[in-house]
Amino acid sequence: MTTDIDREQRLAATFVELADTLVAEFDIIDFAHTLIDRSVELLHADAAGLMLADQRGELRVLASTTEETRLLELFQLQNDEGPCLDCYTFGEPVVNIDLAEAEDRWPNFCAATTDLGFRSVHALPLRLRDELIGAMNLFCAHHSTLSEHDLALGQALADVATIVLLQERFVTHHEILAEQLQGALNSRVLIEQAKGIYAERAGITVDEAFTRIRTHSRNTTQPLSAVATGVIDGSISTSALTPADPTAVRSRH
């Protein structure tokens, strides 16, 4: 029972933390990362991603817990088949999927996911009334079965994501939806470009580049998009993002 109390406390802390990111100039990508990081913890998953419909007919990743290229490909793959696509298409949760038993349903997705060491997956819809805007995808290395309580919690987190993404509790005009979604997706592209620039300057992989950009964002409490912009326009130097050498001075330019 202590674990339940523990989780309630962490849940409360999560909502406080999320609310804390909702300042005037809040960063949508930062928010999305915080949300999925906490979702993974609270629902005992090992990786997760937030997928948004790009209004052109495709699902695209807004944020994922690790930016490992092979994980990003799992999201991309689901434009053809997978729990996220089904969840988005039908607007219903697709949960407690044992990959070993889903090979007929999504052969390519199951093979690729199993390859990465996952054994079960969940997908929860991002929905505002009749409008579906995407899905939250959770991957587990173990056999995971979400209880009703877990499911309600997961859906609450997905609902928070939806409301914040649309910035309006009562979006009546799909114009606002389009403005927000397209803006969020463009921010995501900007971060990919910054990863490439920094990876090349520092001679590291793009995955490592993202880790360092994100660490810098956290350490300096700047939004991820601001750090990405700084990397692109050169106002944040390559050395500023290099992990601190314990013997080095604290800051240098």
Next chain:
Amino acid sequence: MATARVRQILSQVLDQHRDGTTLPGVLCELCARQLLVTGVGLALFTDAGHEGVVAATDQTAMTLEELQFTSGEGPCVDASRGGRPVLQPDLATTAPRRWPGFASGAAEAGIAAVFAFPLQVGWVRVGVLDLYRDTTGSLDGEDLTEALAFADAALALLLDLQELTPSAQDMHPNLADPVGRRPEIHQATGMIAVQAAVGLAEALVLLRARAFGSGRTVAEIAREVVNRTLRFDNGDEQT
């Protein structure tokens, strides 16, 4: 598929292109007809702001662009700056507060609704596609998807007009996806910018040109760049 529609639009533009017309001009005409809007304009926008009008279907569409160019404000200016569409189905109720310098001129010109779509790939800003109507009213969900496809087509066109070859006439179908659904495309763009010591816009053009030149997809080339099996160094590389 999303890109199938973009490709279709681009091939229609190339088909209908005649002497005396420009490719962006034909695209605007097609867009206006397809979406049942009164007119369409295409303006260049960079980090420096409004850089001039590329095409406009009619005098009012031209006025819409010029008003924003002179006042430095308006839906297209915000679309470019914010990196997201600015959709205004009823200018009379929203514009006076948001863009006082633009609102009266737009009302005088008979512009009742404006839908501005940025032509943008992350950091790379190229322009804005503006649709206007002389009556108020929203774009519905299907219109929106269609307008986004026209914006993607316009982006592809403007990117490819920036280079001398390949000519837009024989644009490779793989180039019809300028936004690039694959993250590697944007990561590679960043890496190429550093390797070739150019801006991101030029890096994207280089990447697309290489794909065109080798008859392969942009995503394939991008993956090789990210895996470091392909580099885009320029002659006198700096370290």
